[in-house]
Amino acid sequence: MAARGRMSWTAVAFVAPAVVVLGVWLVFPLVSTFVRSFFDATGAEFVGLENYGDLLGRDSVLTALRNNALWVGVVPAALTAIGLVFAVLAERVRWAVAFKIVVFMPMAISLFAAGVIWRIMDVQDPEQGAVNATIGVVRDAFSPEGVLSTAQPSTETVTGSLEAGFESTSQVSAGQTVTIGLTGIETGEMPADARQADPAQPTDGAVTGTVWRDFRPGGGEPGVIEAQEQGIPGITIELLDSQRDVVKTTTSDRAGVFVFSDVAAGDYRVRVGPQSFETPFAGVPWLGPKLIIPSMMVAYIWVWAGFAMVLIAAGLSAISREVQEAARIDGANEWQVFRHITAPMLRPVLAVVLVTLAINVLKVFDIVLSVAPGSSQDDATVIALEMWRVSFGGENNFGLGSAIGILLFVLVAPVLLLNVRRLRRDQT
Amino acid sequence: MTLTTLAHKATRAPLHLGLAFIGLLWLTPTVGLLLTSLLPAAQTNTGWWRLFQEPTLATLDNYRGLFDNAAMTEALWTTAVVSVSNTVLLTVVAALAAYAVTWLSFPGRDVLFVVVVALLVVPVQIALIPVFSLYNAAGLFDTVLGLVLFHVAFGLPFGIFLLRNFFLGIPHELVEAARIDGASEIRVFLELVLPLALPAIASLAIFQFLWTWNDFLVALTFARDVQPITVAIFSQARQFGTNIDLIAPAAFVSLAIPLAVFLAFQRYFVKGLLAGAVK
Numbered sequence: 221m222a223a224r225g226r227m228s229w230t231a232v233a234f235v236a237p238a239v240v241v242l243g244v245w246l247v248f249p250l251v252s253t254f255v256r257s258f259f260d261a262t263g264a265e266f267v268g269l270e271n272y273g274d275l276l277g278r279d280s281v282l283t284a285l286r287n288n289a290l291w292v293g294v295v296p297a298a299l300t301a302i303g304l305v306f307a308v309l310a311e312r313v314r315w316a317v318a319f320k321i322v323v324f325m326p327m328a329i330s331l332f333a334a335g336v337i338w339r340i341m342d343v344q345d346p347e348q349g350a351v352n353a354t355i356g357v358v359r360d361a362f363s364p365e366g367v368l369s370t371a372q373p374s375t376e377t378v379t380g381s382l383e384a385g386f387e388s389t390s391q392v393s394a395g396q397t398v399t400i401g402l403t404g405i406e407t408g409e410m411p412a413d414a415r416q417a418d419p420a421q422p423t424d425g426a427v428t429g430t431v432w433r434d435f436r437p438g439g440g441e442p443g444v445i446e447a448q449e450q451g452i453p454g455i456t457i458e459l460l461d462s463q464r465d466v467v468k469t470t471t472s473d474r475a476g477v478f479v480f481s482d483v484a485a486g487d488y489r490v491r492v493g494p495q496s497f498e499t500p501f502a503g504v505p506w507l508g509p510k511l512i513i514p515s516m517m518v519a520y521i522w523v524w525a526g527f528a529m530v531l532i533a534a535g536l537s538a539i540s541r542e543v544q545e546a547a548r549i550d551g552a553n554e555w556q557v558f559r560h561i562t563a564p565m566l567r568p569v570l571a572v573v574l575v576t577l578a579i580n581v582l583k584v585f586d587i588v589l590s591v592a593p594g595s596s597q598d599d600a601t602v603i604a605l606e607m608w609r610v611s612f613g614g615e616n617n618f619g620l621g622s623a624i625g626i627l628l629f630v631l632v633a634p635v636l637l638l639n640v641r642r643l644r645r646d647q648t
Numbered sequence: 649m650t651l652t653t654l655a656h657k658a659t660r661a662p663l664h665l666g667l668a669f670i671g672l673l674w675l676t677p678t679v680g681l682l683l684t685s686l687l688p689a690a691q692t693n694t695g696w697w698r699l700f701q702e703p704t705l706a707t708l709d710n711y712r713g714l715f716d717n718a719a720m721t722e723a724l725w726t727t728a729v730v731s732v733s734n735t736v737l738l739t740v741v742a743a744l745a746a747y748a749v750t751w752l753s754f755p756g757r758d759v760l761f762v763v764v765v766a767l768l769v770v771p772v773q774i775a776l777i778p779v780f781s782l783y784n785a786a787g788l789f790d791t792v793l794g795l796v797l798f799h800v801a802f803g804l805p806f807g808i809f810l811l812r813n814f815f816l817g818i819p820h821e822l823v824e825a826a827r828i829d830g831a832s833e834i835r836v837f838l839e840l841v842l843p844l845a846l847p848a849i850a851s852l853a854i855f856q857f858l859w860t861w862n863d864f865l866v867a868l869t870f871a872r873d874v875q876p877i878t879v880a881i882f883s884q885a886r887q888f889g890t891n892i893d894l895i896a897p898a899a900f901v902s903l904a905i906p907l908a909v910f911l912a913f914q915r916y917f918v919k920g921l922l923a924g925a926v927k
Contacts, residue, residue, distance in 0.1 A: 230752065238808065241741060241797070242763070245779060246775060249774060249777075250770065252777075323671070325675075325678070326677075326678070331864070332882070333881075333902055336895060336899040337677045350695060350697065582771075585864070586864040590882070590885065594886070604771070628771050635769050636770070639766065
């Protein structure tokens, strides 16, 4: 009995620091936040469920909830799939350890630093952002820069720029013709179906004309349609009235001839529309409000893929080789072995990965503040960020902030209960 | 024979190439940050891959600028102090508690462990507001101690859980034999259990170190002037782009240390991950 008493005091001494710390920093705050969520911003007045009502009436919170739902719906599943593929593939090579270390490495660095890294990767200008630079290179490989991306007027009767389009300086009216000569176009950039340019025929009630490559081997005379000079087919030609409004548009034919029929009386100018000139790739706005969520998800997936892979790889190595071998000997192919043996045996591991990631994704915070520029943050926001903004971001509404905190807690509560139930089962 | 090996190798080439490509893809962003940090300040509007064409452009000037910047070096120091001290403290508190929960009997033991498991997934957000008020009242706001204690608290559930799972694997007879020989509990703990549990303790320590080194949310909430590095970079990031010559080296230094720790001890790190839930 005495021995027991002595032991009990030892036990108290051993657990006391942990109990105090858990009590002050976790259990008390949990209860306190819950109580606080029923009081107003300053904590002076009991307001019942008002904060919870406000929370669901706030656009920013609703955006955050929608975004979190998207995160939970997309990211854990994507990560599990990626982790599974990586683990299965890595298992087949001898340098699996090196591969795993490389993929796992981002797990060691902060989500905040990872966000900074991806913010640098995602810069819109293809000269600076690696992602857009890569897209630009791939794009150029499949569809070289536009037909006319280097075009310029061949004489002073045509003015303008690639951005504004090229137009004839002379005014025309119905029954007259125009010629728009362009030069500076590489032979290889001419459309394949281009053929000898034709002079346009004057037509009553219509403005007609020719747009052509005013160049032939040897040079030729500028401003004159000569033999071996090709029409530029398939480009958009606009008819401008005296107010410079576009009144008609048409497209040139294979000989470069275009026709605006039924033209009312008056003076017009003819312009090759700027849409005809394919401009160089300007870059995808990854950090803009529309694409910021996928961009953040990519950054997050880059960080967490190693986690999914390592857990799944451990699950894979625990599966008995003999069962897989037996199936192979029975004539099953690799896909069948995977589909009917490996995958079902992996199910518990996959569930753990999915649940762990779902919880982590619900709490996502750092990456939003590091990847999203200020101008995109309202579109990128998540529950954890809203909780912080409402409480510490200037509004100082601790009542509403507590309610958002409780909301987050309620969302992870099912997993909490699951963990406790599993523990209870193991203990009995 | 050689022919079949060759054929075998040929069919496996796409696999090797594919994995190598993925590996390269995964390395690129980090390499991009490193190279960005080496670009001269006047050239930061060009892509980092330019250094492949003009390697002579690379310079350590940005790092000199970083280490001359008092706010940044102080922030790195704060991060180091917070991470190391809270890791030591957490390891001690968690090991003691895990020992008690595993090997000692006291009233409420099972309840305590259920609470610990329940607290595993509790989000940090739940504690921010009450602890903020508490810290203001107790003078712990904007102090290293305040950050350290908060991190210890949120590391404890995982720490106790991880260590208890490991302690359970130590044969009961071993502990009993030591007790019969007259060893006190503290001696059993220090001289028998701790040495045996060293791998698990290493896992926990590495985990906690990385977690607190990389923390952003807690630091952002409880620190104003005593800024850890993540918050210091964040306050710079408001002018992102113009001061990339400071942000890039700061971010790289801030990730080089956890990366080195991970590479040196990756086996323990992975063990910690596999041992159970993750925050």
